[in-house]
Amino acid sequence: MPIPQSITDLNTNPNNNSPQGSEAVGPNANGYIQTLSAFIRQLYDSKVGKGTLDAPKGTRLVLQQASAPTGWTVDTADWLTDCAMRFSPGGNHGGVTAWSAWNFGGTFTTDGRALTPAQMPVHGHGVNDPGHGHQVNDPGHAHGANAWVSDPGHAHGMQKGASDTGAGSFVNSDSRNDAPPGATEVGYTGISVGVSVHGSGTGIWVSGSGTGISIQNSGSGQAHDHTYKTPQVKYADCIVAVKS
Incomplete structure (x- = not known):
């Protein structure tokens, strides 16, 4: 069998490699030894020296x-x-x-985002109150003697009463003085005077005044950016x- 020229000429089965047992080594022994040495070097260069991964x-x-x-x-x-x-x-x-x-x-996001009211945090607003007042107008009023007072006139009638039955009493009499016992008492019968006073509007009125109260703004409503x-x-x- 000829001497192998490449490591790929070798067989994984030892019995299939040279020299065979029946082959006379003779002058080929040197060639076999040199070839094996070369193969060892090739393995070193490819596996060890070059760090080739297997x-x-x-x-x-x-x-x-x-x-x-x-x-x-x-x-x-x-x-x-x-x-x-x-x-x-x-x-x-x-x-x-x-x-x-x-x-x-x-x-990561789009700039120019404007918040909606639902997305805003809870916040407060300042209140300005400069104060205010109310003016009262009273033009005055009166109840006139002619135009607003009615007096239809009145009279007191005189009536003779019964005999006094005893000291300190009398009958059908408006008199405030008691007659002696047994005397006839004379009294005055009363009558409504009929005088009346007509009402008159006061004319008083209160003028309104604006409160001037205002609520301050909070925030500008401008869009905002997300910096990334x-x-x-x-x-x-x-x-x-x-x-x-």
Whole structure:
């Protein structure tokens, strides 16, 4: 069997590699030994000296470097480009906004917002009261003797009464003086005078006065802005390497 020229010429089964047991080594022994030495060096250069990673095919690693190591390729899928990394089991992914678009200029709200009354906090208003008074007008009034006083006249009639029955008493008499016993008493019968006084309006009136009370305004009703700052979080670019 010829001397292997590459490490890939070797077989994982020892019995299938050179030299075979029935083969005379002879002058080929030196070549076999040199070839094995070369293969050892190749393994060193690819696995140890270059730090080449070895792993089962399809293994995925996040590496902080520009390119994948020997035997690995970079996954350039769109969902892996310009995205943030979340540590969570399952290997899922989501979202639609590119990380740099958010980190270097994301908009969080719209400015120019005007609050409605329901959104305002509880507040008070000052009251101005300069004071006020009321004036009283009294033009005076009178009850006139002719126009407002009625006197139809009146008279007192005289009436003879019965004989006095005893000291200190009399009959049908308005007299206030008692006659002697046995004498005839003469009295005056009363009559309503009929005099009346007509009322007259006072003419008094109270003039009103404005209170001057006013309630002060609170707030201007202008729109307001929400100030925000672009995050600009520090970052490090990484790649996802897949074992070939």
